[in-house]
Amino acid sequence: MENATTNDSNKGLQKQKADGRQPKAEVRSIKADSRPLYPQRPEGKWHNRRVVFSILIIALLFVTPFIRIGGQPLVLLNVIERKIILFGIFIGPQDYWLFGLTMLSFFVFIVLFTTVFGRLWCGWACPQTVFMEMVFRKIEYAIEGDAGKQKLLDKAPWTSEKIMKKGLKYTIFLIISFAIANLLLAYVLGTDELYKIISEPIDDHIGLFSGIVIFTAVFYWNFAWLREQACTVVCPYGRLQSVLLDRNSINVAYDHKRGEPRGKLHKGTGRTEGDCINCFQCVAVCPTGIDIRNGTQMECVNCTACIDACDAIMDKVGFDRGLIRYTSENVIEKKTAKVITPRTWGYAAVLLLLWSALGFVVATRADTQTTLFRAPGSRYIENSDGTISNLYTFKIFNKTNHIIKPSLHLDTPHGKLLFAGSPDLTLEAAGMSEGTVFVIIPKSELKSRKTVLKLSVLQGNQQLETFETTFIAPEE
Structure with a gap:
């Protein structure tokens, strides 16, 4: 400047x-x-x-x-x-x-x-x-x-004194570089994962151990030469x-x-x-x-x-x-x-x-993020008991770092959800769960061809998220 x-x-x-x-x-x-x-x-x-x-x-x-x-x-x-x-x-x-x-x-x-x-x-x-x-x-x-x-x-020429001093210095440099590489891994993977790498056999974590070796070399090169x-x-x-x-x-x-x-x-x-x-x-x-x-x-x-x-x-x-x-x-x-x-x-x-x-x-x-769409190519189904069904696929993403056991609930209009698989869902930390569900609503609750559904994601009595989608019914 x-x-x-x-x-x-x-x-x-x-x-x-x-x-x-x-x-x-x-x-x-x-x-x-x-x-x-x-x-x-x-x-x-x-x-x-x-x-x-x-x-x-x-x-x-x-x-x-x-x-x-x-x-x-x-x-x-x-x-x-x-x-x-x-x-x-x-x-x-x-x-x-x-x-x-x-x-x-x-x-x-x-x-x-x-x-x-x-x-x-x-x-x-x-x-x-x-x-x-x-x-x-x-x-x-x-x-x-x-x-x-x-x-x-x-x-100076390579005398015993020079070899001793250089060897001692670079050995200490290498040890500290190794410590810094482990510190970096503690920030990237967490201390629990780092402890596993250190305490368990190397063969179980060969990829991560290789990462420690590589970063040790990088830090050593940085502080010993690049500076x-x-x-x-x-x-x-x-x-x-x-x-x-x-x-x-x-x-x-x-x-x-x-x-x-x-x-x-x-x-x-x-x-x-x-x-x-x-x-x-x-x-x-x-x-x-x-x-x-x-x-x-x-x-x-x-x-x-x-x-x-x-x-x-x-x-x-x-x-x-x-x-x-x-x-x-x-x-x-x-x-x-x-x-x-x-x-x-x-x-x-x-x-x-x-x-x-x-x-x-x-x-x-919200702790979760849910998407729920009608299954591609599917149409409404008129059931013999006077209800209408729509088929949906859903994905629920866990936006926290702990396990969540969510449940889907239909708020309005009155109806019920019928899961193609088990309704018991478990979301691992930062994980995702997906599935298929039928939304079944009585004809008396449907006033037009398209009806807005309001749903929520619950964990026990705690509401984690609310979202909307559309429901298709036959025209009157």
Whole structure:
């Protein structure tokens, strides 16, 4: 996204090029010969906050599949069997419109959140960032050391020390990847099914066990090699910034008004340059390899590492903190903040309407969905006892995650139902039952050739659903 920050920062870049100094930022690509990044170990106030928040996120991710409400998991994302549970609300195969409304609401919420807070999600709560920076990267630092030691180790010949360190690191990576793969399966299939896979013979669940192995390999490849490229190349969220962000969006940003022109710090001389001393510490700690001073960039995940690095340097040289900070372009340019804009109000209004519609739909949704149609090619039957019969086929869908034993009941007009099979129906969770039934009505109840029938689905004395169909009789 082109903006004033980028334009003013480029002036500083041009000056550096004239002096023969190039920025050290380098974004890694997916090419096989692309060099790995070695970000320095971050530390500081913002990093400590992210550590605490990440611990809470990881704990929440691992605990959530085991939380149950009324015997159902709090969250289940079984797209294989088209069973989804969100905070206790079951969304089955027949609730495609409810699922669509939920996804649309989620998308609008993401748009609204990003418009106001930028990529706060990416830096603080995205599982990719949380696991990469707060788990895998910290293990790497603990075993191989900081960025410089990692680089030297990678260039060193394969000694026993290197084999031991690399072997230990990648073994731990593989174990954690296996745990994450099982966590994913707990969200997709549920903890009960996961326990069966773990406790029962592999031959009984060879397909699902193969899935665990495949996802373990995928997660291992992601966190051991792909890394920040998952954010900069694979994830589409960063590429949406150009349409989601505006000049009032809050982001991690470099204050070019204060920092430019850049220049080294010289003792004993009056400083005519800005506060940026060209130390490149903001680049050294960046996990995606960018220079935040170049303005808003797609690769920036707002991880705050550059804020801590810059603040530490400002403390050492005696300048005020906040050269890099959470702010917006308008605050930097005009020193005024305007978080709530007409665009924000518009998104909020749309989101409120969607949530209202979603709440109404959930509150009024029936537990079953029934279709009842006259059998193709069938005609009415005049019985000897003065009644008329129509043959119907029916399907009853269970829209809950528990077993239902429904019964069909004819409300109006007066008559009876005669099932071709057993009238005792059982619907498994998210299951379906179908059959054939005769609707028999006395001629005295029929006033025209077509009569509207009102029927209901009952479970005991509880009415689950009402619906209508038409009944055909001979003309008088």
